[in-house]
Amino acid sequence: MSKLSSAGEKFILHWGEMGTRWGVNRSVAQVHALLYVSPNPLHAEEIADTLSVARSNVSTSLRELQGWGLVRVVHLLGDRRDHFESMHDVWEMFHVILDERKRREIDPTLQMLRSCVTEIQQGEKPDKHMQERMTWMLEFFEGMTSLYAEARRLPPHTLRAWVRGKGKVRRWIDSLLGSD
Amino acid sequence: MSKLSSAGEKFILHWGEMGTRWGVNRSVAQVHALLYVSPNPLHAEEIADTLSVARSNVSTSLRELQGWGLVRVVHLLGDRRDHFESMHDVWEMFHVILDERKRREIDPTLQMLRSCVTEIQQGEKPDKHMQERMTWMLEFFEGMTSLYAEARRLPPHTLRAWVRGKGKVRRWIDSLLGSD
DNA sequence: CTGTTAGTTCAGTTTATACAGAAATAACTG
């Protein structure tokens, strides 16, 4: 795959753009997109050629993607070059990304909020307004975190099955919970 | 509120940093954080002074925040300056942000994926691999979108009540859905 | 060994974005 189809190019460019909107480097997102649609693992030079970026850029992008756990190295017999392939299960990909962003961003935020609340409480003249607001925020993040932890514990294919066909059951549960 | 407490400062700086990680301008996030913890609406100059940024910067940041629907103008009797206050319900804030990011980013992505899949199908020699991968991605986004739409329909306080106290019920539902 | 290929690291450059300050506009006051 040295030349991209029109759809492939469209997808990769859009994915790169999406990346920037969510705080991910454009090249990193593009490499990820390319590996996602590629039928077979690619080596660095193929990637660089296809995306028209420097090899060094590809190297660091691949490093980043491996750090996220989205891409892994594959070796082919008779070829000493590293080849790379993306995780292909989109739902699993989603989980990996959420886990990682939680670890990198949500957990530190929880820490920060807890230390702010403690600090306010221990001050001489505690600012009740601010304490209240920060507590709300803290409770929100704690709630979402535990909700996610619960969802995370579901058997792997439950969520996708649920989303696909369980509208009825879900609505029934909603009504149950709503009447409380 | 012209001088910030230590906790307030810590919160605002962290929030600004979080913003950048999620593709939101640092100043915008800081202004939002400040208004969130502020006990009363603030006018532009107060904000600029407190955060040590230019008024013009505050002006555009406030515009942005109003565009998101997170901040609104308030007028006080005997004061012709605009004052601004943030939405204070964190759960509602979350919904507003998700709705807006869906509209700005997810919906265009769905469009892009649909047009890619169509384009591949209509090509002379359809690339089956790529079609499959893009279809998976499309189904994922469609699934998440409809799941979110359902959650969105829940009565306003259901989710927070659920998160707070419904661990038991939730686990029971999980087991129900898991055994299917 | 020596030449070649793969991969990484680093220094310098480019690019995009954020930001400040000035200028322009608008709204109000006496």
Added chain:
DNA sequence: CAGTTATTTCTGTATAAACTGAACTAACAG
């Protein structure tokens, strides 16, 4: 209507991040 205050818009500058190309390291092949 003149003077003042609030707000927005615009232009140029500063900053941070991304990216390239070259230098370097490592691994291998003959």
